[in-house]
Amino acid sequence: MIKFRDLPDDHPDLAYSPLLRAAVLTLRYAEDNGGIGLTQAKAFKRTFVKWAAEHFDWPGMSSEELFRYNKVLNEYDFPPLELLHFLLLELKLGRHYKGEFRATKLGKTLAQQEGRLFDTVIPFYVLNIDHSSYGRFDEKPMGNWDVWLNVLNVEMDSGATDHDLYQVFYGNDASWRERAAFASCVLLPLEWSGLVFRKDTNRDGQNERHYFKSPLWRSVLKLDTNEALKGARPH
Template sequence: MIALSPVHNDDPALALSPLLRSTLLTLDYIETNGPIGLTPLKALKRYFVQWAAEAFVWPHYTAEDLYYLNKVLNEHDFLPLMVLHDVMLGAKLVRHYKGAMHSTRLGKELRANPGKLWAVLTNYLLCVVDHSKYTRHGDQLVGTWDIFLNVINVEAHTGVSEERLCSVLFGGEEEEFRRHDYQLAASFYIHVLRPLCWAGLLEEHRIGKALEQREVYTKTPLWVAALNLETDRHLREPTRH
């Protein structure tokens, strides 16, 4: 578990979490429309996937992005929804029953307490979900959240690239991670950077296009509100001109 400071329900920083926003939309959908149908393989049925693609407006996974690659949408075509389904089920916010996904008592209680709901979702996404199944080779990553968060806390104070973070954490030159050791960089993204972005603690800025595209990460107000880290004492306010 990661020690998260309590975030007030009315804190506007919570709106920065795609994970929380989409969970609330899903719980609201069930409350309004009833349980969500499941396929024989227990995936969410296509009608909900299509609704979610439009309603979630998930960064870098918008309906426009998804339909550009797929004529119709199934759950496995919308990766954030797959992960969200796993997180909500594992955190016992929903359950499968008689071919449909229902809200649990806990899900209904936390729906009215978004600050606590965010903490439950974030800890499950970061500390329980096995992200290796989303990597090409099932890669595991060596390191702890205490190390990752404290390093990112300093490096991302004014914006940092994936390659710079890999260089600081694992050694080696930044250019090597960009050109040659991209498997480790990709694993770090899937295990650490992407979950932090989906939780709303980091924001990913994509600069450039195609092979020239680079990603820069900055901390969000939710990071400041929810995390109290050892390296906070090393931070300085960025210079403004």
């Protein structure tokens, strides 16, 4: 069973989580502004989507990048915000009321307690959400988080490409859709949570994605393979 360690609200490694940062900003914005306006389809209005794109500092999705392809931004044009909206409602940290999104009492409290907010949002997001439901494809990779996290704990200790990681779990015989499903359902949630970070390189004209464990991974995850890694590292 995967366990997350409790971190104090001022723990510096919490800053590595884009999703936590976005949750804090959204809940505080809702409280400070008396709510966030909703469209008739119950999505955040464009005014807030624009604000979120400018303030979330989301890796690979700067406001400049997003507006390069869109004259205006709707919630679905900014996938992390669309996901966050769902999570805040699902976890009862926010609610819809009279055409607005408002932070609940619990949401207002946790917006000031980042360690507790992380513990509420991130394990639920990583371990309990069907990540194929918001990806490009319906395919789900075979496996479970207990296996994925314990193996990744070893394989990413010095960094690894998405191709190499896929091979560790499933071998060489795979379609690009199967590799994309693995990246979307396993690597992307870890990246959005801040547990891993990615560096893209170009090698011989081929783009490579290298994944590394962040300091947050090492601070918060209790894994069976942690002891094996301790024994393998030089003292």
